[in-house]
Every structure is written in C-alpha cells, then in structure tokens.
Amino acid sequence: xxxxxxxxxxxxxxxxxxxxxxxxxxxxxxxxxxxxxxxxxxxxxxxxxxxxxxxxxxxxxxxxxxxxxxxxxxxxxxxxxxxxxxxxxxxxxxxxxxxxxxxxxxxxxxxxxxxxxx
Numbered sequence: 001x002x003x004x005x006x007x008x009x010x011x012x013x014x015x016x017x018x019x020x021x022x023x024x025x026x027x028x029x030x031x032x033x034x035x036x037x038x039x040x041x042x043x044x045x046x047x048x049x050x051x052x053x054x055x056x057x058x059x060x061x062x063x064x065x066x067x068x069x070x071x072x073x074x075x076x077x078x079x080x081x082x083x084x085x086x087x088x089x090x091x092x093x094x095x096x097x098x099x100x101x102x103x104x105x106x107x108x109x110x111x112x113x114x115x116x117x118x
Contacts, residue, residue: 003028003029003030003033004026004028004029004030005029005030005031006029006050006053007023007024007025007026007029007050007083008023008024008026009021009022009023009024010022010023010024010082014058017059017088017089017090018059018086018087018088018089019054019058019059019086019087020084020085020086020087021054021084021085021087022082022083022084023050023082023083023084023085024082025042025077025078025079025080025081025082025083026079026080027040027079027080029042029046029079031043031046032079039078040078040079041076041077041078042076042077042078044071044073044107047073047077047099047106047107048068048071048107048109050085051085051087051097051099051109051111052065052111054085054087055087055095055097055111058087059087059089059095060089060095060113061116062116062117063113063114063115063116063117064113064114064117065111065112065113065114066112066113066114067111067112068109068110068111068112069109069110069111069112070108070109070110071107071108071109071110072107072108072109073106073107074104074105074106074107074108075101075104075105075106075107077099077101077106077107081101082101083099083100083101083106084099084100084101085097085098085099086098086099086100093112093113093114094110094111094112094113095110095111095113096108096109096110096111097109097110097111
C-alpha cells in the first residue's frame with residue numbers, strides 16, 4: 001500500500017506574494033514510517049521539502065532553490081496535529097517559510113531562488 005507523501009490541505013489563502021495553508025498531519029504519511037515506531041516524529045527534511053514544493057506550486061514556479069538559510073526546527077511534529085504553513089516572498093529571489101501549531105512556531109527558514117528553468 002502506497003503511503004501519502006503530502007499532507008491534506010484543509011484550507012488555503014493566497015495573495016500576490018504570500019500564502020497560508022492549513023495542513024492535516026496524519027499517521028498515514030510516508031515520513032512517519034520507521035521514524036520512530038514508538039513515538040513517530042515528522043522529519044525536518046520532510047517539512048523543508050513540503051515548503052519548497054508548495055512554494056514552487058504557489059509562488060515561484062519551476063525555479064530551483066539555490067540556498068537554505070536560517071533553518072530552525074523548534075518543536076517536534078507528531079501525527080494528529082494541524083500545521084499552518086506560511087510562505088512569503090520577501091524579494092524576487094527570496095522567500096521565507098514558517099510552520100506553526102496553534103501559537104507555537106514549529107519550524108522556519110529562508111530560501112534563495114535561482115532563475116526559472118527554460
């Protein structure tokens with residue numbers, strides 16, 4: 001049985017240079033498998049990948065990430081929570097992402113984007 005690679009998007013708000021997504025973090029996500037069986041935790045690399053994928057889909061198109069800066073993972077994410085992912089384009093080649101759970105910041109970082117692939 002194929003496990004899900006992306007969380008379900010429950011809500012989405014979008015403006016010209018930002019978007020906010022409410023994500024349902026369920027136990028059937030692939031990234032919980034084996035990480036860790038007794039107390040599953042969402043890997044930071046999965047959180048970063050989702051931020052890149054949603055940024056490309058909603059703000060940057062097929063532009064590649066050239067650098068990741070100020071990356072911080074502050075809280076563990078376990079199945080059953082709902083995360084808000086906020087993506088903001090601060091400059092033509094720069095964006096930030098922030099995951100929150102309620103009032104708590106879970107993870108954040110900044111991406112530097114390269115030119116679009118032709």
